[in-house]
Amino acid sequence: MSEWHVVWVPDPGQWRGTLSAESVLGVQNLPEAVARIGLLPGDPVYVRPGGMVDGDFLNFVRSEVFRNLERETKRNYGTDYRPLLNFLSSRGLSWWQATPQELADYRHWRCDAPENPGRISGTKWDREAAAFTKLFKWGKVHPLPVDISRREHQAADSVSARVSWLTPRTWGLWSDIGLRGHTLVRVAAPGWESRTELRNTAFVQLLLSSGLRRQEGGGLLLFELPTQRLRHGRYMHGRLAGALTRSKNSRTFYASVDAVGQVEAYIQSERAWAIQRAQKAGRYERLPVMRLVTKVTHGLKPKLEWVDRDGVVGSQSLSRLKWRERQWLFLEGPDGPEPAWLWLTEEGLPMLPDRWNGVFRMANLRCEKVLLAEEEQRITRDLRLAEVQSKSPYATPHSARHSFALFMLILLNDLFEKRYGLTGKDRRDFALLFGDPWWLVKTLLGHADVETTKRHYLAPVAHLQLESILAAADTADESQDIENMDGMFARLARETAGIQDIDTLLGATS
Numbered sequence: 001m002s003e004w005h006v007v008w009v010p011d012p013g014q015w016r017g018t019l020s021a022e023s024v025l026g027v028q029n030l031p032e033a034v035a036r037i038g039l040l041p042g043d044p045v046y047v048r049p050g051g052m053v054d055g056d057f058l059n060f061v062r063s064e065v066f067r068n069l070e071r072e073t074k075r076n077y078g079t080d081y082r083p084l085l086n087f088l089s090s091r092g093l094s095w096w097q098a099t100p101q102e103l104a105d106y107r108h109w110r111c112d113a114p115e116n117p118g119r120i121s122g123t124k125w126d127r128e129a130a131a132f133t134k135l136f137k138w139g140k141v142h143p144l145p146v147d148i149s150r151r152e153h154q155a156a157d158s159v160s161a162r163v164s165w166l167t168p169r170t171w172g173l174w175s176d177i178g179l180r181g182h183t184l185v186r187v188a189a190p191g192w193e194s195r196t197e198l199r200n201t202a203f204v205q206l207l208l209s210s211g212l213r214r215q216e217g218g219g220l221l222l223f224e225l226p227t228q229r230l231r232h233g234r235y236m237h238g239r240l241a242g243a244l245t246r247s248k249n250s251r252t253f254y255a256s257v258d259a260v261g262q263v264e265a266y267i268q269s270e271r272a273w274a275i276q277r278a279q280k281a282g283r284y285e286r287l288p289v290m291r292l293v294t295k296v297t298h299g300l301k302p303k304l305e306w307v308d309r310d311g312v313v314g315s316q317s318l319s320r321l322k323w324r325e326r327q328w329l330f331l332e333g334p335d336g337p338e339p340a341w342l343w344l345t346e347e348g349l350p351m352l353p354d355r356w357n358g359v360f361r362m363a364n365l366r367c368e369k370v371l372l373a374e375e376e377q378r379i380t381r382d383l384r385l386a387e388v389q390s391k392s393p394y395a396t397p398h399s400a401r402h403s404f405a406l407f408m409l410i411l412l413n414d415l416f417e418k419r420y421g422l423t424g425k426d427r428r429d430f431a432l433l434f435g436d437p438w439w440l441v442k443t444l445l446g447h448a449d450v451e452t453t454k455r456h457y458l459a460p461v462a463h464l465q466l467e468s469i470l471a472a473a474d475t476a477d478e479s480q481d482i483e484n485m486d487g488m489f490a491r492l493a494r495e496t497a498g499i500q501d502i503d504t505l506l507g508a509t510s
Helices: 030-036 055-062 071-090 100-111 122-138 168-179 197-210 214-218 257-281 353-371 397-419 424-434 437-445 450-462 466-471 478-495 502-509
Strands: 005-008 044-047 235-240 251-256 291-296 303-308 313-317 329-333 336-339
Touching: 005 071, 044 055, 044 071, 071 100, 071 122, 100 122, 168 197, 168 353, 168 397, 168 478, 168 502, 197 214, 197 251, 197 257, 197 353, 197 397, 214 353, 214 397, 235 257, 251 257, 257 336, 353 397, 397 437
Parallel strands: 291 329
Antiparallel strands: 005 044, 235 251, 291 303, 303 313, 329 336
């Protein structure tokens, strides 16, 4: 073995396929040994080129610096360390022997060297530099080989976020073709069959109407679905557990009545059928961990109580339950235990948040198959000309959040400028009391700082002076309002990079 390797500690119940009947590395009970030294599920373990586990990196992974990171961040950073370790190893150096010159050479190779076929973007480098900074500070390497807080160590071409917006009508096209199997004329394709169509469309609509992140919406429990309807409105509100959010602070979220209705339809049909099949197959009985919920308290700090298969009673605040713990929660149903997890696979098991990426990927491929010519489909997306890319909508779970933010900004500006008829002075007074549209969108998204909202999501359209665009529509007719809103989105799509609109897409394919 001539390179560094990284292996990941499995979740409980997933060791079975990774262990042989005999000892591993001289250890008889590897899961117990791993737990004893303080490694957690999802932690990386680094193996040197000689085949030995690196003790220094093991201490770093077990340290408070690394342990407090989110699991997805651990995965990203853990992956980023390996190529650096191989680079330093090729020079006969350990990571704690790295110097600023070594890191400058490494950065050149990763980002700029023409002979490197796998050069990375500035955004990717900034993430790697953040990971390296954390490692070198923990190891007290001096001088710091790289420090992400210093401007000269940051990439000039770094983009804060890969913003991808689809207008409301384009989401409709993407969902019809990608999730419902429709043809270009919006009818189901011959032979189309999807046993998860309701689940997939309901999930997308929930994200679109609420602005929830993939993990936030994908980690909801059955009883966390909004049930309280706002007075005089078409929205409902629920409480999002802090453990699911990036800020770790619980917050209120809002979802449209229509979106919640679609989720309820999924619960009563596809989800119920999946549970019945799983119960008949005995899948729940074979699960390594099951916690049967016995009580759910309500109020400002809802709490969960449960009992496991061994009769051990446990409890936890709902806001502190992370998504990996939530998949172990079950409710007593008429025919036996049922998952408390809202979104289920066809097998009736929790649909983990990262699996939604595959649903979106397949939907994107279906759109390409319908909207692109065969010769255009044969070219991978990153090599296609912009003209070809613009013919087919492309979405990710986070695109729904971006699109929600853009839609709400335009809608709130519409309310401020046209329907409320506020003058400049009135608007300033209103903003002092309730906040301007940027602040309100920031609150809906759960951002800590309004500047994050402007920088990551909506800065590309700020130059369009949306208030001037919205002021052009001065009709009180509700149907005309909707039509004008579509027109405004179409205009934004024509004048702003990154916004996908149905007029552009269908115009390109005609």
